[in-house]
Amino acid sequence: MPTAPNLYSFDNPTDLVKNLRAFIIDAQNSSLERHDVFRVAVSGGSLPKTMGEALLMKGTSKEDTPQFAKWEIFYADERAVPLDHEDSNHRLVKEEFLDKIPEDMDKPTVFPIDTKYLDDVQEMADQYEKTLVKSFAARDSVRIPMFDLILLGCGPDGHTCSLFPGSPLLRETEAWVLPIFDSPKPPPKRITLSLPVASHGIKIGYLATGAGKKEILQKIFDTEEGRGLPCGLVNEFAGERVSWFTDSAATEGVSFPSRSTL
Ligand SMILES: O=C1O[C@H](COP(=O)(O)O)[C@@H](O)[C@H](O)[C@H]1O
Numbered sequence: 001m002p003t004a005p006n007l008y009s010f011d012n013p014t015d016l017v018k019n020l021r022a023f024i025i026d027a028q029n030s031s032l033e034r035h036d037v038f039r040v041a042v043s044g045g046s047l048p049k050t051m052g053e054a055l056l057m058k059g060t061s062k063e064d065t066p067q068f069a070k071w072e073i074f075y076a077d078e079r080a081v082p083l084d085h086e087d088s089n090h091r092l093v094k095e096e097f098l099d100k101i102p103e104d105m106d107k108p109t110v111f112p113i114d115t116k117y118l119d120d121v122q123e124m125a126d127q128y129e130k131t132l133v134k135s136f137a138a139r140d141s142v143r144i145p146m147f148d149l150i151l152l153g154c155g156p157d158g159h160t161c162s163l164f165p166g167s168p169l170l171r172e173t174e175a176w177v178l179p180i181f182d183s184p185k186p187p188p189k190r191i192t193l194s195l196p197v198a199s200h201g202i203k204i205g206y207l208a209t210g211a212g213k214k215e216i217l218q219k220i221f222d223t224e225e226g227r228g229l230p231c232g233l234v235n236e237f238a239g240e241r242v243s244w245f246t247d248s249a250a251t252e253g254v255s256f257p258s259r260s261t262l
Pocket residue numbers: 043044045046047077078089152153154155156159160161162185207
C-alpha cells in the first residue's frame with residue numbers, strides 16, 4: 001500500500017527552485033551510485049523553464065553539481081510537430097535548459113522524437129518505445145522501465161504527460177509509449193508515456209505553480225473525483241515516491257498537509 005505523496009508549497013520562487021534542484025541532484029546522486037547513469041523523463045509546459053533555472057544554478061561541490069555526461073533525457077510526452085515548432089516540448093527544453101548549459105560543462109544525451117514519423121503517430125510511439133527498450137531493457141531486462149526521475153506537469157483539467165481525464169489510454173497496461181490522435185488540448189497528435197510507466201519512477205516530481213493551479217490541486221488532493229484524474233492516479237500508484245513542487249498561490253485552500261522544506 002503506497003503512502004501519501006509529498007506536497008511542498010513554497011512562499012517564493014527562489015525557495016522552490018532551490019528545493020527542486022536539491023530534489024533532482026539527490027535523485028541523480030543515488031542513481032549514479034546505483035548504475036552510473038541517470039535516466040530522466042521530462043515534460044513540456046511550464047516545467048522546462050523552472051527546471052532550467054534549478055539546474056543552471058552554480059553548485060557548491062561535486063555532490064551538488066549535475067553530472068550531465070551521465071544524464072539520459074527522454075520525453076514524458078511530445079507533440080507530433082517538427083523539433084523547432086512552437087508547440088514542441090523538445091524546443092522548450094532546448095531553449096530553456098539545454099542551450100543555456102555553460103560551455104565548460106558536459107551535455108546530457110537527449111532522445112527527441114523521430115520527426116520522420118510526424119504523419120504516423122502510432123509508428124512514432126512504437127519507435128520511441130524502441131528507443132526506451134534500447135536504453136532500459138537491454139541493460140535491465142525489465143517489463144516496465146523505471147526512470148530514475150520523472151518530471152511532470154499538471155494541466156488545469158488534471159492531465160499529466162498527454163494522458164487526459166477520461167481517456168481510454170488510462171487503461172493501458174502493456175505499452176510503454178502511446179499515440180494520441182485527438183488530444184483535447186492542441187496540437188491533436190502527440191505521443192505519451194503510458195500511465196504504468198509515468199507512475200513507475202524511482203522519484204517523480206510535479207511542478208504546479210500559480211493561482212491557475214489552485215482549483216485542480218484542491219480537487220486532486222482533497223476530493224475523490226480528483227483522485228481518479230490522471231495526476232491523482234499517479235499519486236495513488238506511486239505514493240511517497242511523488243513530490244509536488246508548488247507555491248502558496250497554488251495550494252491556497254488545499255486541505256491536504258503541505259510542507260515548505262524537503
Ligand atoms: O500539454 C501539456 O501540458 C502539460 C501541463 O502543462 P503546464 O503548462 O500546465 O505545466 C505538460 O506537462 C505536458 O508535457 C504538455 O504536453
